[in-house]
Amino acid sequence: MKTRLSVAAATLLALVTSVVVLVQPAHAAVGLHVSDGRLVEANGTPFVLRGVNHAHTWYPSQTSSFANIKSLGANAVRVVLSNGHRWTRNDASDVANVISLCKANRLICVLEVHDTTGYGEEGAAATLASAADYWISLASVLRGQENYVIINIGNEPFGNSGYQNWASHTTSAVQRLRAAGFEHAIMVDAPNWGQDWTFTMRDNAQSVWNADPARNLIFSIHMYGVFDTAAEISDYLGRFRSAGLPIAVGEFGHDHSDGNPDEDSILSYTRQHGIGWLGWSWSGNSGGVEYLDMVNNFNVNSLTSWGQRLFNGTNGIRETAREATVYSGGTPPPTTAPPTTAPPTTAPPTTAPPTTQPPAGACTATYAVVGQWQGGFQGEVRVTAGGSALSGWRVSWTFASGQSVNQAWNATVTGNGASVSATNVSYNGNLGAGQSTTFGFIGSWSGSNPVPTLSCAAR
Structure with missing residues (x-):
């Protein structure tokens, strides 16, 4: 790497004036x-x-x-x-x-x-x-x-x-x-x-x-x-x-x-x-x-x-x-980076119907591949409460072509062969009626990477 020297002068932080704010021109x-x-x-x-x-x-x-x-x-x-x-x-x-x-x-x-x-x-x-x-x-x-x-x-x-x-x-x-x-x-x-x-x-x-x-x-x-x-x-x-x-x-x-x-x-x-x-x-x-x-x-x-x-x-x-x-292809991802604290829920999406339609009062889940490369991909799942509020949720699916989940965030994800189950974490289990949250994961694939059918249930 490189050598760095003593930096005791960092204490000057409070003594120097701030950067001047100017309007930035467009280009x-x-x-x-x-x-x-x-x-x-x-x-x-x-x-x-x-x-x-x-x-x-x-x-x-x-x-x-x-x-x-x-x-x-x-x-x-x-x-x-x-x-x-x-x-x-x-x-x-x-x-x-x-x-x-x-x-x-x-x-x-x-x-x-x-x-x-x-x-x-x-x-x-x-x-x-x-x-x-x-x-x-x-x-x-x-x-x-x-x-x-x-x-x-x-x-x-x-x-x-x-x-x-x-x-x-x-x-x-x-x-x-x-x-x-x-x-x-x-x-x-x-x-x-x-x-x-x-x-x-x-x-x-x-x-x-x-x-x-x-x-x-x-x-x-x-x-x-x-x-x-x-x-x-x-x-x-x-x-x-x-x-x-x-x-x-x-x-x-x-x-x-x-x-x-x-x-x-x-x-x-x-x-x-x-x-x-x-x-x-x-x-x-x-x-x-x-x-x-x-x-x-x-x-x-x-x-x-x-x-x-x-x-x-x-x-x-x-x-x-x-x-x-x-x-x-220049298509923006369905969500932005999750915040550092419990993320706010958002209104349910108006496009991409859910892959399953669970009973009223439970939840729906949609699955998207937001990035893919040779041998790997990034997936995202949106969970949306039905007609009643949820205090917890579980999403399950079965991969059809040998895919697997390697790591995940905003959910606890477990796998048993091709079967995958994801449950909420502490800050995103409570959803009001019609409200949504997302979780993501990094997965592996070979040959093909079809979208699985999801089921969503209240916990």
């Missing part, structure tokens, strides 16, 4: 883009990054990682690349293959140049200008991929020296990409090894945003030891929200040599406010931060405690990730 929608301070798809559907970082440039043979990351429910992957300044250059054919792997596995691809890490303090680091040169050299494989690719110009482009140049260097790199015809959403990392303890990115974000002719930037903060309290996390992210500026957590972990980040607060705050994130990292860490591996030795069946937390824990990927609609 033409081309692929993924920013609208009203949020990342949205070309069709206007909000897209919230829920994924991980993958060190492709150091482990180029681990191409199965893309499918494995998807199989655990992620909707995005941030891919470590090199422009050849510090590590072996990822050439155009390799980058094209990375994009094809992302698309084949229905992931949004965030591509970043890692050579810029710690420039000004790390002697071997590259400039943002050299990173811009690299992206421009890849124009032939990047153009036309605006629906699928976010360009993260350079990872952590300044250390703790020279960071005063962050705004001018970032602006120059962005404007060079726009002049070269790039219409992609562009992600820009903070200085100070990504953690912005000097608030350089925070206090200059508006001017950098204004300097982008496309108004299509995402600011990326990396949250490690600087962000070890809920107050620091909410203050930093909240100032971008108040300013209407798009912000994402491009990296974070559960621990680090520079301090112990508050990952629970990161996950809860970002879920509450629809902020994207990409955890560090899938596998292959070294140099004393091996504890940040999510799986052991790139083995998807060997999750570490950090991997279990990020994928399967409260506010983690399986609970909050929603696949980009570009992979389902």
Whole structure:
């Protein structure tokens, strides 16, 4: 990964003025883009990054990682690349293959140049200008991929020296990409090894945003030891929200040599406010931060405690990730990400009649495949109370083609061969007459993936 230095200056949080709020001008929608301070798809559907970082440039043979990351429910992957300044250059054919792997596995691809890490303090680091040169050299494989690719110009482009140049260097790199015809959403990392303890990115974000002719930037903060309290996390992210500026957590972990980040607060705050994130990292860490591996030795069946937390824990990927609609023909998903607290019920859908019609006073259930990839899929079930209120519900079905459920959220799901049963959890069992709730799951399939017939009963 990388080395980070002491960040005692994080206590300055309360002493620095907030980001200036200005009205953001509109721009033409081309692929993924920013609208009203949020990342949205070309069709206007909000897209919230829920994924991980993958060190492709150091482990180029681990191409199965893309499918494995998807199989655990992620909707995005941030891919470590090199422009050849510090590590072996990822050439155009390799980058094209990375994009094809992302698309084949229905992931949004965030591509970043890692050579810029710690420039000004790390002697071997590259400039943002050299990173811009690299992206421009890849124009032939990047153009036309605006629906699928976010360009993260350079990872952590300044250390703790020279960071005063962050705004001018970032602006120059962005404007060079726009002049070269790039219409992609562009992600820009903070200085100070990504953690912005000097608030350089925070206090200059508006001017950098204004300097982008496309108004299509995402600011990326990396949250490690600087962000070890809920107050620091909410203050930093909240100032971008108040300013209407798009912000994402491009990296974070559960621990680090520079301090112990508050990952629970990161996950809860970002879920509450629809902020994207990409955890560090899938596998292959070294140099004393091996504890940040999510799986052991790139083995998807060997999750570490950090991997279990990020994928399967409260506010983690399986609970909050929603696949980009570009992979389902541009049709928005039937529901949005569930909230951190007991979700409110909604009116029953007016389309898609239920697969079964239980007696009055019980419930109905509808089943939808909201995302599918080779060998895996994401399903969603909507439960709607009948003519009387429910204090609990049970949905059952039998898969006809060997499918299975691997993990689920917002319901307790059990399986016995092809037979599946799902019951409510504590916060979504009580439904008024005609009210609805949803639960989701990640499943496996082969051959075909037909929709089963569901039955719904009161508990």
